[in-house]
Amino acid sequence: MAFLDIRRLRKSYGLAVALDGVDLSVEEGEFITLLGPSGSGKTTLLMSIAGFIKPDGGGIVLSGTDVTDLDPEDRNFGLVFQGYALFPHLTVRDNVAFPLKVRKWQKRAIAERVDQMLALVGLDQLAARKPRELSGGQQQRVALARALAYSPRLLLLDEPLSALDRSLRGTMQRELKRLHRETGVTFIFVTHDQEEAYAMSDRIAVFQNGRIVQIGAPREIYRHPASRFVAGFIGGNNLIRARFSSETGTLSLLGREIPAPPHFDPASHSRDGEVSAWIRSEDIAIGGGEGHHQTFEVTVVDRAFHGAGDRITVKAAEGEELALFLADGSADAVAIGAPLQCRVRPDQIGFLFPD
Known part of the structure; x- marks a missing residue:
């Protein structure tokens, strides 16, 4: 006891x-x-x-x-x-x-x-x-x-x-x-x-x-947040919508079609294939990636200095807003309204079961 x-x-x-x-x-x-x-x-x-x-x-x-x-x-x-x-x-x-x-x-x-x-x-x-x-x-x-x-x-x-x-x-x-x-x-x-x-x-x-x-x-x-509420409330997470195709084994998210990563559980999507996913702001980097990185295009919406780095708000192709935290000075060349290429590793994308 x-x-x-x-x-x-x-x-x-x-x-x-x-x-x-x-x-x-x-x-x-x-x-x-x-x-x-x-x-x-x-x-x-x-x-x-x-x-x-x-x-x-x-x-x-x-x-x-x-x-x-x-x-x-x-x-x-x-x-x-x-x-x-x-x-x-x-x-x-x-x-x-x-x-x-x-x-x-x-x-x-x-x-x-x-x-x-x-x-x-x-x-x-x-x-x-x-x-x-x-x-x-x-x-x-x-x-x-x-x-x-x-x-x-x-x-x-x-x-x-x-x-x-x-x-x-x-x-x-x-x-x-x-x-x-x-x-x-x-x-x-x-x-x-x-x-x-x-x-x-x-x-x-x-x-x-x-x-x-x-x-x-x-x-x-x-x-490992257990729900969309927890993922959103605890801070630092970008909540995004994706769609899973059981026929092709792929996920559609952020304007891209990618193979479902090994940690994706097919049971985590709803009947129509909709998936709740999240990406931590510090896991998104700018620029193209090599090998295991997934890239996507965004438009810069806002930039704010936070002492240890810059918090960049961007809008993805499907209208979703994401936050990036750049701590290495790489935000210096980022301009509001400009297009930007971002990257993330598939293993850094988390998936949630429907609430």
Whole structure:
């Protein structure tokens, strides 16, 4: 049995279904991320685990004990909100000490634990400051120290980095990974940011319309999306339509007719032969190819500089727009409105079963 078992959890608000029979198993010490667009059910699941939302059906089992109906204060879970929820009139030290005082720890034990936690998050020199005297990243560290102070069995994090700027988010991602590694606490993290999920997670559960539609390691989900929704949502993928001919064993896509590659499963097309396919933006190169490359003609629609390279938007012969990411300076000669030849290896084209 897993450390945490979510079993057929359901929650509706009138006719709106927030959770539609969600199953999820989490191992002790794991860092798992609930990823999905707004309204997909990820925060509803997190709040159900915390005990702030009562599900309509299903169960939540922790280490073999059903906690579905337990009050939040009886679950011994830590929770970090998007807005931090620090007490503005208390110092950093008193904010971290607050949950320990509520649990009636002895004063000496509280002082020792607060010192440990402030050292862990690197705020021991700022213990006397009020939240308004801290940066956003420092406030986030106080919230983390407070949530971890009483050694919770789970730490639940509801989009805690979304209010931070890009550079600070990267720093806090590294901090969260360090805290997870050093404390050994099980982390369940909610976000709609794919890069954030990739950077920190042991596994990612992708949500759509109140269901988990794919779960796996970050690389697995990135390289092998299970549906058009996942392929489109996780970023970096161009979704394209193709058509398979069983008579000739060929695929028609991007204005070309190509032999079906060895990894293509004929069962992945619909009855009329339509196929859902995807190509990662970084796998498309410009210029003609030799040997195993498939070439196709496009027209340049847009070009945008992205620091490490250029993101080029092009339109293929059948009207489909594709994104290319060129990191080697090869975009310098690309002009908007100009024709362009692109190439991709057939083994870099992914295929999806119909939704």
